[in-house]
Amino acid sequence: MSKTNAGHFFEDYRLGQVFDHATPRTLTDGDRALYTGLYPTRFALYCADSFARACGLPRSPVEDLAVFHAVFGKTVPDISLNAVANLGYAEGRFLSPVYPGETLSARSEVIGLKQNSSGKTGIVWVRTSGHADDGRTVLEYCRWVMVRKRDPLAPAPETRVPTLAEAVPAPGLVVPERLSFGAYSDVLAGAPHRWGDYDVGELIDHVDGVTVEDAEHMIATRLWQNTARVHFDTGARDDGRRLVYGGHVISLARALSFNGLANAQIVAAINAGAHANPCFAGETVHAWSEVLDKAETRRADVGALRLRLVATRGPAAPGDLRGEDGRYRDHVLLDLDLWALVPT
Amino acid sequence: MSKTNAGHFFEDYRLGQVFDHATPRTLTDGDRALYTGLYPTRFALYCADSFARACGLPRSPVEDLAVFHAVFGKTVPDISLNAVANLGYAEGRFLSPVYPGETLSARSEVIGLKQNSSGKTGIVWVRTSGHADDGRTVLEYCRWVMVRKRDPLAPAPETRVPTLAEAVPAPGLVVPERLSFGAYSDVLAGAPHRWGDYDVGELIDHVDGVTVEDAEHMIATRLWQNTARVHFDTGARDDGRRLVYGGHVISLARALSFNGLANAQIVAAINAGAHANPCFAGETVHAWSEVLDKAETRRADVGALRLRLVATRGPAAPGDLRGEDGRYRDHVLLDLDLWALVPT
Amino acid sequence: MSKTNAGHFFEDYRLGQVFDHATPRTLTDGDRALYTGLYPTRFALYCADSFARACGLPRSPVEDLAVFHAVFGKTVPDISLNAVANLGYAEGRFLSPVYPGETLSARSEVIGLKQNSSGKTGIVWVRTSGHADDGRTVLEYCRWVMVRKRDPLAPAPETRVPTLAEAVPAPGLVVPERLSFGAYSDVLAGAPHRWGDYDVGELIDHVDGVTVEDAEHMIATRLWQNTARVHFDTGARDDGRRLVYGGHVISLARALSFNGLANAQIVAAINAGAHANPCFAGETVHAWSEVLDKAETRRADVGALRLRLVATRGPAAPGDLRGEDGRYRDHVLLDLDLWALVPT
Missing domain, CATH: 3.10.129.10 (Hotdog Thioesterase)
Structure with missing residues (x-):
């Protein structure tokens, strides 16, 4: 056997x-450091214990x-x-x-x-x-x-x-216990735009791009002990390329979204997600977001934004998601629908 | 807007x-581990809690x-x-x-x-x-x-x-509180050469070289949350190359300088610095140092060396910094002027 | 001088x-995280404090x-x-x-x-x-x-x-103090095969492969502060390739061996080892094992397997180690002889 x-x-x-x-x-803190090294993430709640404590949490999660x-x-x-x-x-x-x-x-x-x-x-x-x-x-x-x-x-x-469910209903979103955005610092968080500044339908180009390396996506994928052979072995696909783990693209897009959504601190829900096209090393990942919905939460200082977060191969016009045939355009890598928690 | x-x-x-x-x-310790993984650094004070405690510090900084x-x-x-x-x-x-x-x-x-x-x-x-x-x-x-x-x-x-100031004056150098090199072990530090063994004008070839990879300088640069696009995006420059963050070259050169300056434990000051030429993946970074000055500190067991630390593309003769026109030679990547603290 | x-x-x-x-x-935990990111390792004792505690250890080593x-x-x-x-x-x-x-x-x-x-x-x-x-x-x-x-x-x-000694004699194997496999969970460890399920002479193909990147083996080798120039500098060898540190291949092979030896939790001894051929970036490392011997330990719930762990360049038939001339075949990178501790 x-x-x-x-x-x-x-x-x-x-x-x-x-x-x-x-x-x-x-x-551990080791995983956090690697996450910071692998993704251009800067959401303050996850960078600094002091910022997290000012938001009511015991330390940075x-x-x-x-x-x-x-x-x-x-x-x-x-x-x-x-x-x-x-x-x-x-x-x-x-x-x-x-x-x-x-x-x-x-x-x-x-x-x-x-x-x-x-x-x-x-x-x-x-x-x-x-x-x-x-x-x-x-x-x-x-x-x-x-x-x-x-x-x-x-x-x-x-x-x-x-x-x-097509999406997690807003009342089902969990605001972490003791979280408070009452003493939230826009200056330390990096941008002044809060929940009230975003409109449903708004499109945000996250501007920056990151060219993907094989060493990076493999380190990331191993870190999460995802063992699917296609990510690691050039012999696994006919074209000799290693497929980038879809979650690597998710984290890249989320990190890039800081530039435009710096205060969307917490991912509270994943409503839907499609890995529209495969991603490979050498490609440059860009991202844009669309505000799909807004909702209040049980806490007055915490609002929720429903966001479509789209990762693309190369820079792309925000909103350009599908062709006339209804299929994702070739440059679209990821179409992710999430709820984020934002100070009001 | x-x-x-x-x-x-x-x-x-x-x-x-x-x-x-x-x-x-x-x-965190995670950042330290990544620093060790990215740079060939071996200064004992920063490698071992036990060594740091023997030098009077609570643990390795x-x-x-x-x-x-x-x-x-x-x-x-x-x-x-x-x-x-x-x-x-x-x-x-x-x-x-x-x-x-x-x-x-x-x-x-x-x-x-x-x-x-x-x-x-x-x-x-x-x-x-x-x-x-x-x-x-x-x-x-x-x-x-x-x-x-x-x-x-x-x-x-x-x-x-x-x-x-052209340089930080020696009396302005800060020796960390409680630091003592009284029980300093040359054996554990890796070399016998102390402050008194270095002469002003001395040139030191650090011998070793490290070929730079894109994955490495990008991980390093993200770790410090330096977001300048030119380091990450092959679309940011006309030549499609990603510029290595100058600080990556600084840390490479400092780490390489261990071989010849193993007891130059602490960087106390940066007097001046020039990123003389850009660095790109595939290039091999070497380094040499020149002893520019020596000074005592308020502690008898701690001396200071003023060092010119030069990183080059490929191996280079120590001292060969500028051409007849006074400009940096093409192979010079970094010209850094620093004070280091060394046991006497 | x-x-x-x-x-x-x-x-x-x-x-x-x-x-x-x-x-x-x-x-530190930082080194552990990097180890997990660099090698596809999943031995539960080294992944989870909770699993280690269930095995009697204070935390995950x-x-x-x-x-x-x-x-x-x-x-x-x-x-x-x-x-x-x-x-x-x-x-x-x-x-x-x-x-x-x-x-x-x-x-x-x-x-x-x-x-x-x-x-x-x-x-x-x-x-x-x-x-x-x-x-x-x-x-x-x-x-x-x-x-x-x-x-x-x-x-x-x-x-x-x-x-x-040709091999560490079984009575010389050290079972960590307080280690107990009495409450060992096959489900959490990832496979049901225990000490009694392995036969001397059995060959196990570990199936998966990992294509090596220069950035990865250099990060690993620096992490252990192995400074041999040949691993880092494209100028060190005539062919411009950086030799992969043999220990990197050892850890890759050990991690790949999870798939087939998931319960071989602890490496207790290294009996012998040969780096049969050099390894370079771009090559895909596979592995197979042969059960060389079995032994009891002083603890009834802990058995020992003596394993030949072989890393190869590309997939290879288990057992195909040497040619008719008695020399290692060209595709063999590593021939390692070790004892592992396994729940009985």
């Missing part, structure tokens, strides 16, 4: 099946997306090792800040299955949650992936397509 | 203007130049985003060691302004200070940059060229 | 000579091979700066886990000398030990290197070839 993990195939999944994923991971990547990485060996495509995200909510020294683990439940008409692949929907070692659930999200079948003749499971 | 930071232009600056720079930054980079990085969005050139440094003094866990912030005051004869650019002099969250000033230095005008027709401000 | 370290030459060594190596080094690299790096300036080849390892034992915050130092004793018949080089055998600042010896190993003579006419020292 082989002792290596060949991953699961579509016919291996069952509705309601639960995976307690391997490799719990203690996040780990970047929300680092938590997302760490949890996501754990799911790969069970969920997406044989994935053909990472199709989407929904109902992602950050439930509690994570601090250096905390250990995260991850669990996923299969909530949907649908074999494709070809009979060679199927779609698997999972709801994943991340947990700190004190029992707190810190993150939950759904994602769905297209997975190969081992045996095309294996019988298809009963189809179940879960109903997922 | 645009929400992105276009940076300031020459006509935006006023004498006496003060900038409290954004993004305070907590430095953050590398002096890491403190410099962290403070420098904060100033970029306010001072040098539209800089054509980083012209010089003066009166740089390290006033207090910084320890992992401390949060740094930065402030700059405009101390000089001079429009160039073209009318398209001007020189801005600032005095910058770095502060720990307990209120200590840990670093101060002056630098001057050539900045573009937004509007060439904008009126020139009154010219004021500040008078800056 | 030159102040730079030219390294020692063969005729400089004396039997019984002891080197207290320079640059003690405090290992630093990876065993990181300890090896840190100690090894210290020896380079004294032992192998003028080495032509790193010939072998023997009698390597990990004696005590190292935790973040501990400071390591290293000492070596010359235990063998043999001039080669050419008279231009000689072989130096050293026994090296690594020490924590509380006095614990955490690691010891022998290695031998071929070192150039400064002067071919210098007289040869008396030949002394030490007798070294």
Whole structure:
């Protein structure tokens, strides 16, 4: 019997099946430093303990997306090792800040299955949650992936397509306990634009660009212990290129969005996300945002902005997302729909 | 109104203007590890808590130049985003060691302004200070940059060229409180040569070379949250190359200088500095030093060496700095004038 | 007199000579994070404090091979700066886990000398030990290197070839104090295969591959303060390539071996090792293992597997190690013989 993990195939999944994923991971100041070195991030809450304390938190938490990547990485060996495509995200909510020294683990439940008409692949929907070692659930999200079948003749499971919210409703957003933007410093945060300054429909060009290196995306992807071979091995694709982990593009875009959204401190929810086109080393990632919605939260000093965050290959006109055929343009790498918390 | 930071232009600056720079930054053991991974540094005081304690410090401090980079990085969005050139440094003094866990912030005051004869650019002099969250000033230095005008027709401000010391006078050097080299171990530090073994005029070839990679200088530059586009984006220059942040060359040269100056433990002052030629990935950085001066300090066991630290592209003969026309030779990348503290 | 370290030459060594190596080094969570970013490692004991505590340890220790690299790096300036080849390892034992915050130092004793018949080089055998600042010896190993003579006419020292064990005998393996696999979770560790599931002679293909980047192996090698020029400077070899530090290949192979040996948590001994062929950036490292032996330890819940861990350039058939002439095949990079501790 082989002792290596060949991953699961579509016919291996069952509705309601639960995976307690391997490799719990203690996040530390070392991971934070690498995150800062790999992404041009400057959101003050995640840079300075003093700024975080002025916002009511005990110290500066780990970047929300680092938590997302760490949890996501754990799911790969069970969920997406044989994935053909990472199709989407929904109902992602950050439930509690994570601090250096905390250990995260991850669990996923299969909530949907649908074999494709070809009979060679199927779609698997999972709801994943991340947990700190004190029992707190810190993150939950759904994602769905297209997975190969081992045996095309294996019988298809009963189809179940879960109903997922188009977006996390604003009342479902979690404002971290004790967070207060009452003493928030625009000067230290780097920009004066607060929640009230953004209008629904507004487009923001984040201006800057970052050319991607293989060494960088591999270090990042390993940091989250995402082991999908296609990111590391030039022999994994016919063209000899290493595919950049989609989460690397997410973090690049989020970091670039500082220039225009410096006060969108906290990612509170991931409503939806599409990796529209693959990204490879040598390409220069730019980003733009669109304000999709605004909402109040249970705290008067904390507002929420629903943002479409788009990463592109090369600079691109904000708003230019899809062609006349309704498909993403070739230069679009990422179309991410998120809620951010912003001082009012 | 645009929400992105276009940076300031020459006509935006006023004498006496003060900038409290954004993004305070907590430095941690993670930053130290990255510094060690990015630069071939081996100065024992910054490598081992036990060595630092034997020298009277509570633990191993953050590398002096890491403190410099962290403070420098904060100033970029306010001072040098539209800089054509980083012209010089003066009166740089390290006033207090910084320890992992401390949060740094930065402030700059405009101390000089001079429009160039073209009318398209001007020189801005600032005095910058770095502060720990307990209120200590840990670093101060002056630098001057050539900045573009937004509007060439904008009126020139009154010219004021500040008078800056050619070098920090030896009595102005700060020996860290409680520092003692009384129990200093040459064996653990890696070389027997102490303050008395160096002569003014002595040239030291640091022998080793390091070939620069884009991934490395970008990680370093992001770590200090220096956001100047030219370091990250192959589209920022006509030749498609990413300019290596000058501070990366400074740290490379300082680290290389270990081989010949292993006991020059502490950078106490930056007297002057010129980025003589640009550096790009693929080039191999070498370094040599010249002993410019020697001085005693208030502590008998701590001497000071004034050193010219020169980084070159490829190996180069120590002392070969300028051509007959008085200009830096093409292979010279950096000409840095610093004071280091050395056991006597 | 030159102040730079030219390294020692063969005729400089004396039997019984002891080197207290320079640059003690405090290992931190930052080093751990970099280790995780540089190698695709997922052994749970080294990823999560919670997992380590469930195994009886106070927290997650630093990876065993990181300890090896840190100690090894210290020896380079004294032992192998003028080495032509790193010939072998023997009698390597990990004696005590190292935790973040501990400071390591290293000492070596010359235990063998043999001039080669050419008279231009000689072989130096050293026994090296690594020490924590509380006095614990955490690691010891022998290695031998071929070192150039400064002067071919210098007289040869008396030949002394030490007798070294072919492998560390199982009773000599150290099981960390308080380690217990009684509550070990296969689910969290990532695989169900325990000590009893492995058979002597069994071959395991670790499947995955990692293409090496110059930025990555240089960051790793600097992290351990290994200063051998050939790893960093494109001018050091005639072909302009930077040689990957052999220890980088060791750590890559060990990390890849997770896929098939996920429960081989602890490296307890290095019996032997050969860097069969050089490795360069752009090459894709794969790995396979052979179970050489099995042994019990003094603890009933902890077994030991003696493993041959082989790294190859590109994917390779497990077991295909040497040609008919008895020499390593060209695609073999590393042949490492180690003992690992595994739950029974």
